[in-house]
Amino acid sequence: MNKIANKQVINDVLLAESATDKDIVVLCSDSRGSAGMKSYAEQRPEQFVEMGIAEQNLVSVAAGLASCGKKPFAVSPASFLSTRSMEQAKVDVAYSNTNVKLIGISGGVSYGALGMTHHSATDIATMGSMPNMRVYLPSDRFQTEALIKSVLKDDKPAYIRIGRNAVEDVYEEGHVPFALDKATVVREGTDVTIIACGELVGDAKAAAEELAQKGISTRVLDMYCVKPIDKEAVIQAAKETKLIVTVEEHTMYGGMGSMVAQITAANAPVKVVNLTLPDAPVVTGKSREIFKYYGLDAEGIVKTVTEQL
Amino acid sequence: MNLEAKAVDIRKDIVDLIYKAGCGHIGGDLSVTDILVDLYYKQMNIDPQKMDDPDRDRFVLSKGHSVEALYCILADKGFFDKKELFDTYSKHLSKFIGHPNNKINGVEMNTGSLGHGLGVAVGMALAGKMDKRDYRVYAVLGDGEMAEGSNWEAINAGAHYKLDNLTAFVDRNRLQISGTTEEVMTADSQEERWKSFGWNVISISGNDMNAIDEAVDIAKETKDRPTVIIANTTKGCGVSFIENKAAWHHKVPTKAEYHQAMQELSERRAQYE
Structure with a gap:
């Protein structure tokens, strides 16, 4: 059983890439722990912005950073990111076409018994209905890695939803067929x-x-x-x-x-x-x-x- | 340049644009004009030919419905063709829609939905700090807009990160579409509110060019905290029958009203000759 969660892979990719790419910025909403971003936050304090429990501002600030050439990743529970911040995603990211990557963690029903407040069972509908917004739901840790590396190369908005826990591998290390926007x-x-x-x-x-x-x-x-x-x-x-x-x-x-x-x-x-x-x-x-x-x-x-x- | 004379010229353009287009938010345009004139003609480092300059100052019109004032200034400064603006504003297929759009040269971010601009400006100011650039960031908010909760998230973050490269204005004209701000949703004590969040607060007469300019200078010298300039303005400033009337939030002048407004502004303009 694989024990590495997809969110951990995102932390690892961003930590590695940010060593040379100083424009990468990770923003969290008091969510660095649940996002698996603790080691990034500790090792890249100058490229990490804590926004507190304020998901609307999280997204607006990310858009402002992006408009100045930064490559922000706003990492927050998918439940809040996809609905609490929906208007900021619509206006400041999708409509303004800013290079913001919205990372919805603990997506879907990952939070289980915490109930509907913490579920993001409508995020494809909310995010996908916005012009300019891409929506990605990677399956395993290998595909997540390929996806994050790929979107780092573009400057367009995207919403990426991942789950809370490690999932079984779909692919094998060293054999991960991946082409962006191709099934x-x-x-x-x-x-x-x-x-x-x-x-x-x-x-x-x-x-x-x-x-x-x-x-x-x-x-x-x-x-x-x-x-x-x-x-x-x-x-x-x-x-x-x-x-x-x-x-x-x-x-x-x-x-x-x-x-x-x-x-x-x-x-x-x-x-x-x-x-x-x-x-x-x-x-x-x-x-x-x-x-x-x-x-x-x-x-x-x-x-x-x-x-x- | 005589900034006060320029502000009258811009007001004439605003009235002209709205009358010809048959739409626009005239009251707020006229209250915010002096702030925008001081920023665009004196204070800000911004050049229509260099909108990709990473060191340019940033401006965000959070009260995006005052777009006619912004467009008239950007057109006058050569960011785009003034004739195209006047010929097409709000018309079918025009790029000049009724709120700021960043496909237009000179506009940094799309606004229109209230309570967004300050958060975006906080992000811009943070980017400046990260990259150790000297540019400054300006955001203009409406007083009715201060009822938006998201603004207070941004105000909190601006002070938390000690963004002394960020200056916000509140266009405190005390009117919004349904009536006075105090009737609709209390907006009093803006100074105390911002101060309690840790901002440097300057309260001025917001249609007084010298007062605006001095306040911006003080903001530039203030260290370790952002500055808000509470600009106590007159909605509809410069046209007697529009001033201080909520009904003129987005009313369009009739032909007779248009001529009277232009007459009043021309008389005011003559004082600067």
Whole structure:
């Protein structure tokens, strides 16, 4: 079991890159501990800005820094960053088109039993609806590393959501296929396509392995690039497989599954089933318990595919 | 340059622009004009040809609805073509929308939604400190805008980081769209409020050019804390029938009103000849 959380990888990449790139700045909202940014904060005090529990100002200040050539990473719980700071993200980042990378930590239902105040099950909808804003949900530590290194090279806004805890590796060290804004084909298949993002890619991969044993050939797309979504990969899947099942840690409206359905409906109609969190506060529990309850884990995905195919 | 005469010229442009476009926030434009004239024609290091100069001073119009005043000054200073502004302002497909937009030369950041500008300015000032650059950052806020909670997050951070390269103005004209600030949501004691957060506070008559200029000079000399200049202004300043009337927040002059306003401003302007 991998013990390195995706957030730790972000800390490590930024710590390494900031040794030579003095324009990198990390901002936290009393969140350096939960963000896994403690070692960065300690070793780069001159490139770290503590904003206190003030997420609106966190984003405005990051935008001001960016307008002066800095490369700010505003790292704050996804729940607050994607809704409390939504207007600042809209006006100061997306609309002003500033080079701010919004890092939503402990995303989705990572905070489990802390309840809906701490869940960010609407962040794809809120952030993805803004012009200029890109939305990324990397799946494992290797992809997170590739993604952060990639977005460091551009000067456009992005929202990146990661979970709280370490997740199983989807890829292997030294073998991490990655092209920015292109879905990663985790597994080829001809009967059904599972399109997943974030922490649930691992479940999609496990489900595909189980489905293979039942004789169902399953393609798995890691749609970490929720926006801009890889439209070509979706259309290709719609044309080449009989069913698409989307899996995401997000509410049923305005998420990755909605985007997939929008693309297939217009370009290559195929049955699309969205596995999502409900349009309701989720039940109490840890992430894995919540995923299982709503059928988002490997077992639930297998069940849905066999029923729907 | 006679800054007071320039302020009258800019007021004429503002009235002209709003009358011809049929829209605009005339009351706040006229209250904030003197502040902007002092900053753009005397105090700020800013050049239309060098908007990529990392050492330029930064300006953020947090009360973005006073954009007509900003546009008229930027046009006069050559940041863009004045004729294009007057021909297209707020018209279909124009780049000149009714709030500041950073696709326009001279505009640093998009504003319009209130309570954003000071936080952005704090970020700009922090960047200046990090890079050890000498530029200064100016933000102009409205007094009605002070009801926005996000401003107080920014005020807190500005003092916390001792941003003495940051100067904020509050255009204290005491009126907002629904009435007086005190009726709508109390905004009194701005001086005490900012002071309690740790800012250097200067309270002035905000349509007095000399007072504005002196206050900006004091801000430049103040160390280890940001300065706020509470500019006690007259909404609609310079046009008798617009002054101190909430109804003129974004009313557009009729033809007769337009001519009267231009007449009054021309008479005022003649005093400087």
